[in-house]
Structures are given as C-alpha cells and as structure tokens.
Amino acid sequence: MTEKHPDYKDKIVHTVCNSHCGGTCDFKVHVREGKIIRIESVPEENGRPSMCLRGHAYRQRVYSPDRLLHPQKRTGPRGSGEFTRISWDEALDTIADEMKRIKTVYGNASLLHFCSMCDPHLLHHVLAFHSLLCSFGGYTAPWGYISCEAYAFAKGVTFGKSSKLRYSGHTPEEYLESRLIIMWGWNPATTEMGSNMSLSLARAREKGARIIAVDPRHTDSAAAFSDEWIPIKPGTDAAVMLAMVYVIIKENLQDQHFIDRYTAGFDKFKDYVLGLEDGVAKTPQWAEAIGGVQAATIADLARDYACEKSAILGSSFGPGRSAFGEEYHRVAAALEAITGKVKREQYAPTVKDFGLLPPFPFPPNKVEEGAPPRWNAVPSRGPSVNSSARVNVSSLTDAILKGKAGGYPADYKFMWLSNNNYLNQLGNINKAIEAFNKLEFILVTEQFMTATARFADIVLPVCTFLERWDIMPAMDVFSTKRSDFTILNKAIEPLGESKSQLEICQALALKLGIAGYPDQTDEELVRQMVAIASETKKSKSEEASKKEASISQEPQLRTPSGKIELSSGIAEKMNHPQIPAVPKYIETWESLNDPLADKYPLQLITPHFKRRAHSQFDNLPWLRELQVQAISINSRDAEARGIQADDMVRVFNDRGEVRIPARVTERIMPGVVAVPQGGWYSPDENGIDYGGSANVLTSNVISPGGSFVSNTALVQIEKVGK
Amino acid sequence: MMQYGMYIDQNRCTGCFACVVACKDWHDVPAGPANWISIKTTEKGRYPNLFVAFLPTTCYHCITPACVLACPVEAVTKRAEDGIVTVDQDACLGKTDCGQCLEACSYDAPQFEAGEDAKMQKCDLCIDRWAEGKKPVCVMACPMQALDAGPLDELKEKRGGARETEGFTYDETLAPSILYKPKKNPYNP
Ligand code: SF4
Ligand code: SF4
Ligand code: SF4
Numbered sequence: 001m002t003e004k005h006p007d008y009k010d011k012i013v014h015t016v017c018n019s020h021c022g023g024t025c026d027f028k029v030h031v032r033e034g035k036i037i038r039i040e041s042v043p044e045e046n047g048r049p050s051m052c053l054r055g056h057a058y059r060q061r062v063y064s065p066d067r068l069l070h071p072q073k074r075t076g077p078r079g080s081g082e083f084t085r086i087s088w089d090e091a092l093d094t095i096a097d098e099m100k101r102i103k104t105v106y107g108n109a110s111l112l113h114f115c116s117m118c119d120p121h122l123l124h125h126v127l128a129f130h131s132l133l134c135s136f137g138g139y140t141a142p143w144g145y146i147s148c149e150a151y152a153f154a155k156g157v158t159f160g161k162s163s164k165l166r167y168s169g170h171t172p173e174e175y176l177e178s179r180l181i182i183m184w185g186w187n188p189a190t191t192e193m194g195s196n197m198s199l200s201l202a203r204a205r206e207k208g209a210r211i212i213a214v215d216p217r218h219t220d221s222a223a224a225f226s227d228e229w230i231p232i233k234p235g236t237d238a239a240v241m242l243a244m245v246y247v248i249i250k251e252n253l254q255d256q257h258f259i260d261r262y263t264a265g266f267d268k269f270k271d272y273v274l275g276l277e278d279g280v281a282k283t284p285q286w287a288e289a290i291g292g293v294q295a296a297t298i299a300d301l302a303r304d305y306a307c308e309k310s311a312i313l314g315s316s317f318g319p320g321r322s323a324f325g326e327e328y329h330r331v332a333a334a335l336e337a338i339t340g341k342v343k344r345e346q347y348a349p350t351v352k353d354f355g356l357l358p359p360f361p362f363p364p365n366k367v368e369e370g371a372p373p374r375w376n377a378v379p380s381r382g383p384s385v386n387s388s389a390r391v392n393v394s395s396l397t398d399a400i401l402k403g404k405a406g407g408y409p410a411d412y413k414f415m416w417l418s419n420n421n422y423l424n425q426l427g428n429i430n431k432a433i434e435a436f437n438k439l440e441f442i443l444v445t446e447q448f449m450t451a452t453a454r455f456a457d458i459v460l461p462v463c464t465f466l467e468r469w470d471i472m473p474a475m476d477v478f479s480t481k482r483s484d485f486t487i488l489n490k491a492i493e494p495l496g497e498s499k500s501q502l503e504i505c506q507a508l509a510l511k512l513g514i515a516g517y518p519d520q521t522d523e524e525l526v527r528q529m530v531a532i533a534s535e536t537k538k539s540k541s542e543e544a545s546k547k548e549a550s551i552s553q554e555p556q557l558r559t560p561s562g563k564i565e566l567s568s569g570i571a572e573k574m575n576h577p578q579i580p581a582v583p584k585y586i587e588t589w590e591s592l593n594d595p596l597a598d599k600y601p602l603q604l605i606t607p608h609f610k611r612r613a614h615s616q617f618d619n620l621p622w623l624r625e626l627q628v629q630a631i632s633i634n635s636r637d638a639e640a641r642g643i644q645a646d647d648m649v650r651v652f653n654d655r656g657e658v659r660i661p662a663r664v665t666e667r668i669m670p671g672v673v674a675v676p677q678g679g680w681y682s683p684d685e686n687g688i689d690y691g692g693s694a695n696v697l698t699s700n701v702i703s704p705g706g707s708f709v710s711n712t713a714l715v716q717i718e719k720v721g722k
Numbered sequence: 723m724m725q726y727g728m729y730i731d732q733n734r735c736t737g738c739f740a741c742v743v744a745c746k747d748w749h750d751v752p753a754g755p756a757n758w759i760s761i762k763t764t765e766k767g768r769y770p771n772l773f774v775a776f777l778p779t780t781c782y783h784c785i786t787p788a789c790v791l792a793c794p795v796e797a798v799t800k801r802a803e804d805g806i807v808t809v810d811q812d813a814c815l816g817k818t819d820c821g822q823c824l825e826a827c828s829y830d831a832p833q834f835e836a837g838e839d840a841k842m843q844k845c846d847l848c849i850d851r852w853a854e855g856k857k858p859v860c861v862m863a864c865p866m867q868a869l870d871a872g873p874l875d876e877l878k879e880k881r882g883g884a885r886e887t888e889g890f891t892y893d894e895t896l897a898p899s900i901l902y903k904p905k906k907n908p909y910n911p
Pocket of ligand 2: 817
C-alpha cells in the first residue's frame, strides 16, 4: 500500500480523508523520517472526489500546537478550560470507577454515549464503542441524523427506504445528462460529499444545461454554476414546491402513466393541492405570499421542470434542517414522482453488505430490550434506530435536562462523547451548558480542547486518522465507481500519548473487566476484515445480482402499498397532526408571522462554511486566514440598522447573543441573515459568544419526524462599537 | 525563448481555495500575508441581479518582468530555459529596506511575510515539480480542473484563451504569461 517515491526518499502513504464533510477524498501523504511533510491530492477520475482546502491543510491539524497529547483531568468549574495532565492509568481508573458506580446506582440506561454518525471509516467508530458498552450491560444510544433526519424520514415514508444518501439524491453521471438542473438549497461548491459533484455541474453547464439556484443565499454554487437565482424565504420550500405541483396538475403536465403504475395516493394529494381538502388552493399566488418567490417564476419553473424529461431537482438536506423539514423532502419526492422523474432502482431494496463488519462481540443492548418502537418510527430505519429507549440526537440536551419527568426513557447521569463536538453543534448552546452541568460525569475523547471538551471531567487524547489503520466500506453515499472498500493506511505513529479510539476502548475494556473485546491491533483487525469480506463477497454479490434482477421484474417497494406513496400509510398510522398522510406545507414556528418577529425580525440560517467541516478545522491558521466568521446581512437590512461592512454587531434572541463582524452583501435575501455553523463557542464572562457559534441562537426543539431545526430561528441585529 | 505560463478557465472556478492551501502546504508557506496564489472575488449588481466571479491570481512570469528590472541587486531573474521568474532570497534586501519589485509589479505578485527583514517570495510555477515531470501543485489540486500550465504557445494551441478576464487587465508593458477562458458578465458585455 505504500510506495517509494522515485526522487525523494519519502514514503507516500495512500489514504482517504476522514473528515465529517463526508468527502472521502484520496490523500497522498508524503512522509519523511516519520513526519508528514506534505499532502498531495489525487486528481479526479471516474467522479471520485478531489481534496478540498481542508484536506490540503490537514498537516496543520496533525501538528497543531493545540493538539491534546495527554489525558486531562478537569480542575476548575465545567467550561472553564482548567485541566491538569494525568496518566493514562489514572484517567482510565477514574472513568471505569465512575461508570461502575453510576451503573450500580442508576442503571445502564443512565449512561449516554453519542458518537458522530457516518464518518467514512468503520473500525475507530461507533461500533467499537457500541460493542464495549453493550458488553458492559447496555447504554442509551442516539437515533437520528443531525444532517439529514428529515430526508431519511421523508424517503422512508414515501419510498420505504432512503435513496442513495446523496445531498441531492442523484449521481454525478446523471447531472451530466441533464438539460435542466435545479439546485434547491444545494451548494455543492461548499458542501462536498464523496463525489466531485461540482465538476459534474460545471461540465453539464458546458454541455448546455440550464442551472437554477433556489436558495435564500446567492451561494458560491449559484455564482459558479447558475443561470438564474431564485431567492426564497427559509422554511417555505414546501409551499413553493406545492405551488409547482398545482401548476403541473392544473396544466395537466404530470406523467400520468408513471403515477398510475408506480404511485399510490395521488388523488388524495391532488385534493390537498387543489384545495378540495382544506379550502386553500396551493396556487403560485398563495406560495408567493409565503415564500417571497413571484407567482410567475414559480409557474415557469413548474412548467420547465415538468416538460424537460432530463430535469433534475437537486434538493439538498439544508432546507430539511428546519421545523417540518420532513414535509419539504416529502413534497420534493412527490414533485419528482408525479413528473415521472424518480429512478426507481434508487429505492429498490438492494444487498450491498459484503460482510465488512469489525470482528467485535455484539451482545444486544439490554437497555433497548423489550422497548417498543417510537411513535414516529419509520420501518426502513430498522429496530434499533426505532427503539423508544433511544434519544434523538438533536434532543440530547433536552433529554438530560428533563429526563423521565419530561417523557424521556431515563434520567441521565453519565455521558461519553466521541468523534463529535455536540455542545457546539446541537441547538441552543446555553441550554446545552445547563444540561452538561447537570451530569455527574462527562468523558470526551478528542484531538482538541473544543467547547465540548471544556465541559468534560476527563478528556482522552485521540490521534488523527493519519496515525492509525482503518477501512472504509462501499457506502451508498459515494460515487458508484468506488471499489467495495478502501483501506486507510497509517502514515505516522500517534503523536504524544494520544491513542486511537480502538485502543481507548481496549484499555477501558480491561479496566471494566469485560472479556471478549478484541485485543488485536487495528492493522490486524483491518486485515482480518478484508479477508472475511473477500470470502463473503462472492456469494453475496451473486445473491445481490439475483435479487436485483428480480426487483427489476417486480418493482415492489417496502411501503404498505408497495408503491411510491403520495399519501403515506406509514405517516397516517403515526396519527399526528404535524405528520399528515399527504405531504403538506406547515408553517414553521419562529416564522415571520410569529409574534416573536416583532422583537426578532430576521430569519437566521446556519449554512456550511468552506474552511470548516462543521466545527472541524476551525483552529487551523492556513484556513482561518481565508474566510472571516461573519454574519451575512443584505445591504438594505444593514442600512436600516446603520451597519456598515465589517462593523461588529450583536446578534441575539432570547436564547443568547453572538458578537461577530457583519458581512454586508447583496448575496442574501433581505430579511434573512446567515451565520456559518461550526464556529467554536468562545464566551466572555457574561456568556456572550465571540466565536460566532451559530447554535447560541438556534433552538433544541426538534421537528416531529426528528429533524434538527438549525435553520429555524428568529434574531435581531444591532451595531456595537468597533 | 521558451515561455511557460498558466491557463485559467474562470467559468470553472468556484473560489474553493484548494489551490491556495495546496500551494502553502507544498511550498511550506506559513499562514500570513505571503500568498503565492490568492483568490480574487468580483461581486457586481444589486439584489437579486448579481454577477459574481472568482479568479486565482499569481505571478505571471511576464515576458518583460518589471520586478527583474526594478531589483537593484539582481535578486530576481528570469530563467532562460522556461521564462520562469525566480527570486534569490539570500540576495534580496527585503521589503523594508527595498521593496522595489512590489512597487514595480502591476499585479502585486511579490509576496512578503510579516516582519522587518522579510525577503521576497512568490510563485515559481513549481519549478521543483516540473523537474519531476509534474504540473504545478495548484493545477493538480484544482477539483474543478480550471487550471493548466506549460509552455505558453502549447497552451494557446491546445486551449485557446483570451488575455483578459473579469478581474484581470493585461499590461502591455509587462506582457504577463497568462491565458483565460473569461467569465462573461451579463451586465457589461
Ligand atoms: S507578475 Fe509581477 S512579479 Fe510576476 S513576473 Fe510579472 S512583474 Fe514580476
Ligand atoms: S525586495 Fe528583494 S527581490 Fe524585491 S526588488 Fe528589493 S531586493 Fe529585489
Ligand atoms: S482550486 Fe480551482 S476552483 Fe478552487 S479556487 Fe483554485 S482555481 Fe478556483
């Protein structure tokens, strides 16, 4: 896996970037005498992604002077950042003693462990922790994706399964063949995810495709790719799309053959759209009043989309991260279905598992035993994710604060956070702080003293992925051209006393007296997994091809009707007014009609930022100098407040206050402001944040289907002295 | 005389900064004011009718390099074999004591780190990589394949290209070695 470079005496190590953008870009790591001297990209081929700026800066991450290289014990109050270095032995003894004590006094359900989801590697990830904690008698695990729970919910109720988990649900190759591409809330120039989507869009445009951006912001993708920008108010996407459906039905532009053959519930959906159900016709005029998009623009978009066979609705996860974001994804799916633009093979059940599972013991999680499914469970998500014993990831802090009394399955006392920065990255940081302070013990495994780590009782130093072995499965996320798995080769030895996630679990297993936890090295385990995978691959792929063949003959989806459900049997059974059977527009809380808008008249959205992957990379000098963490505000809103470019402003609502510079721009809709999410929370003594951490302002309420609502928040902005 | 240069398809550039950081990593340039390549953003128009373009900017290894002519100690030279303009940092007098090259260059290409005795540095079109048969690191790092580099006449033949684009004016006196596929501004065609 490693080769000698002809000219240098350097070792070139091949691996795949493990950051939480999901990029999975190929790295060529140049190593000289045990030190990384540079990281080179591998140019795009077959739609594989090419490294972004963060990948190119990874060397600064590895050798950052801020790296945690020794276990740390908290000495000051939580959040103060006062820690002292301790030995691994002392750290592990303390953690093991606390885990045993809390288990005995409060039971296993009081132990929370949350790991980031969907990082593109298998071994040093959630399964390692899961195995350990299940062997310890169980724990409370999360359900739900922060990024895309609304999407997963919508696809589950409409198709019985998630499609290939891409931002827009389509492959790069499909874009190349398209003549009309709608980037709905989608900004691939900034949000890379495992394929070189931007290059495909540019190439499609060169071939003559028309590209339209529907977004509250004139994003860099809008700048680079679009022929037209249609600004839209946050939280109103479902309304505007429903009006498109209205035009399509009224003008008889739907694909009736596809509807009749492959969908169920069209008439019921149609009744709602035409206003027969509730007396409100979902006309373009109706949507214009809600979403701020001109009726004529909506009608044109509807016609163009319906009439162009190769049109693609690239609907991103972003608009789904708002109150009732499920409905946006459901309407988008309906729009695709009634125009016959759903590629059915995307939703057909497939067998993709080549047996690439780490050889850990997986006893059942006793905390979940006997627990019925949640009321809003979508069958395709599987029994564990659907267990009512779990806590929605975005409700973590609410669950800690309220516990059983608030309807959560248990009272929580211990929390272990790994591979995440949830104090920073979940809604309402000030509430999160209250919650974290309520816990008896917090363990954080980290590379840096993040906002989250500052609240830990013990912080264990984790090495970067360049300091360990791992393996990445062929996930649906990635380009179809990826091989079955990719090995993440170790480039250098772990820095300082830092350890891999696996080594941490192994060391704790010993202290907790758990037998049967694997004691091999990560390299040995990766080799073992590859061997098993190669054996099972052949039989599995034969099975898979048989299955796929039968699917194309008999297109049955895993929905109650076996068809694409425009009226969902799964949703109907939930019997919840905010999860209607047919996809609907439901006005968000904290909309501009909310009385709160008198005080806080601006809609805040919290998009991604180029120089970070969520909160990752915020501390690297090569990246910090490229973009200023600032709030984007339209020049009209700025003028009305006497704000000029680069003025320091206070952004606030009842949940908190952030002080950052203003980026006065034409590139955002008036009435909307944007703070890029992921800035590191850096409060002063009054709790005012100067790190530009957007979640000081967002809420920790979730949408009924389980979506994080990071794009539903009202704020006000005022100028402060320079 | 052989002249190397660059080609930039401005329509492809998304302002992603991959080239910028790749350059800093490859050439070990610390964070700070010295940037061998930067991204210039042009924003025009009023909401909602906007034109936005990104443009990577570097040293253009001019046919008549003003920096070479301006340097009192011949620290900047133009290589005969490929026309690449390079700097000898040991000879350079530094920005505070001299800075003539920066003054002379219309494109602000000469770069200096912070500090009194900072010596000139700038894009050398990755001479070290050509020696290994590789194109410059920015060219290879660009996920949009917006960039190319090589002998200018070959580039011209292969790709065509204009001398000017949104955010760049051709300086006849210097004759920069650069070709563009320009991005059209619908508001001032
Ligand atoms: S761009 Fe400036 S620095 Fe580069 S060769 Fe021309 S004059 Fe010299
Ligand atoms: S700063 Fe250095 S390179 Fe520039 S003109 Fe002066 S001596 Fe020459
Ligand atoms: S890497 Fe390419 S697309 Fe990105 S900023 Fe540089 S030239 Fe533009």
